[in-house]
Amino acid sequence: MTDLASRFVWYELMTTDTGRAKVFYGSVVGWGTRDASQPHMAYTLFTIGEQPIGGLMDLPEQARKMGAPPNWLGYVSVADVDVAASKVTSLGGTVHVPPTDIPEVGRFAVVSDPQKAAFTLFKPLPMQGEPPEPAEMGTPGHIGWHELYADDWEKAFAFYEAMFGWKKGEAIDMGEMGTYQLFSVDGGQAAGGMFNRPRSVPATFWLFYFNVDDVDTAAARVESGGGKVLNGPMEVPGGAWIIQCQDPQGAMFALVGARGQGHA
Structure with missing residues (x-):
């Protein structure tokens, strides 16, 4: 198993029209979709075959009020989200969403580097297993x-x-x-x-x-x-x-x- 720590392992689109986004990316990239909603939040997986590639959700209301446009956010795998979030701050970055558990999925924090480029820190729960191995360079849909x-x-x-x-x-x-x-x-x-x-x-x-x-x-x-x-x-x-x-x-x-x- 490749060590996936410090790699981008997930990609998430937060947008204002999830229905249209499903159709658009399905046509352009060839992704399928699968519902993965939780009681408090609608969530869709983008997939290649059976393998999830990324996620799709509504742009949060708080982000809309702050003027944030629809955007793709990358998740970087870390060993400990809380430690990593503290490190972001110590290096001059910002924590926007503090370390938070996603039931039955893992723990995450939304942060940005000192120049305000945003990304997410992520640690999956053990029951989720490790994220899939990185695909061969150039594999369609990845x-x-x-x-x-x-x-x-x-x-x-x-x-x-x-x-x-x-x-x-x-x-x-x-x-x-x-x-x-x-x-x-x-x-x-x-x-x-x-x-x-x-x-x-x-x-x-x-x-x-x-x-x-x-x-x-x-x-x-x-x-x-x-x-x-x-x-x-x-x-x-x-x-x-x-x-x-x-x-x-x-x-x-x-x-x-x-x-x-x-x-x-």
Whole structure:
């Protein structure tokens, strides 16, 4: 069993129209859905076959009142949520939802790094077993990349290195856009990258890339489903192509995959 501590293990969409989100992501990424509601909260699982990939829920009323838009939130596995939440604070981050139990699921806390990019700390209950092994790179429907839009990526990396022990990988010179710093969880294969957000991006945040078979086909589905393709297709090292998108409710996400033969 791979040690899944300090990895992203879950992804959750909080939105203003869960019914439309089910249809949209089902079309674009190929996800199925399964109800996992609890007495106090409606909750839907996004699935590939029988395997849950992420969750879907209503954007909490408190978040709406604060002006928070629909968004994807990543969960990072930790050994102890309470200890990790305290560490976030000690490193200059913020705890937004203190350590809280989810009945029959586990314990979580919603936090943000010192530059206000949000994520969730998570520890599943033993009865839940360990989260599934990370899928092979590029497996359709799974998450292929994690990208941090930071104010200062070097300070951001220092936070995540201290927090989770993440390691620097290759640093890619993107010209006027500056450095794109790859990172890995255990010094092995890169799990994502960090860079300084362009001025056109209004806030710091984590962007998650979902694997698809064909980027052009998926882009057409984004548009026909009421979403927007904001950037791309762009080729990235390794030969894959990416597009960055907004769903019909405004949540940001991205897709990564191959392109049709006509675009080779």
